[in-house]
Amino acid sequence: MQANLIICDESEGTVDLLREGLAGCEEVTVLRLKPDQLLRVEGLDAFYISVTGAERWGAQPIPHKAQILRTELDDEGKRYPSYVVAGGLFNLEDSSDPSFQLKVIMNTVLEAVDHFNVDNHDAIKKIGFWTQWLGIERMDAREAGEIIKSVYEAHYLFDES
């Protein structure tokens, strides 16, 4: 099952460049939204955040891995999307090149979602990302779009073979 990805950013310029890089990859949508608005997108099953950001849901510091954790109702009974995908942790000796980090993050997220969906009826079909949790603000947004497209297509091509 191919997951649909939604990537959001507040800047129109960044959104345009991401869309250029992702041209032809219809399963990945780029929206001009604030990150808190992303969490309210209809049908969003999960959202991505760093390991430290997902501490409250029990994320563990495991480099080069993404973890899928169930969210809980907050004090006011509101709920975020049902799952949080926590990842984006690197060893100190790893390259700090944002392109390398983006590839690793996207690969680990897609792998984690695949494994999760095999074992769960409550499949994750739509995942939201804010550009700043992916480090896209530190790189050319068109290149970031191309990397996401390349990782996405390579992942599902390999998955189907």
Added chain:
Amino acid sequence: MRFRLGATSSGPGTKGFWGSAEEAATFSQKMFKTFPGEGPYTITSTEVSNSFMRSAQYANEPGIGQTIYVRPPPGPVKVFNFSPNANLKFKF
């Protein structure tokens, strides 16, 4: 001294700290934008012994800095009013 964001700390388990208040502030800005209704995002710090730090796990979080993950420290925790450095500027 290590710094972390107080509002993200709930329950037992490993806690992430940063080596500087500036890195903790960068993280707080991202958290504030993602979960604006969940503040206040105070920054806390703690001092622990070198022996305690030997059990810590060091990692790099893109765009923020070096993160140090430890079990909840046993020592006293100092809570700052958002930033210990009055010269830090925040843009939201």
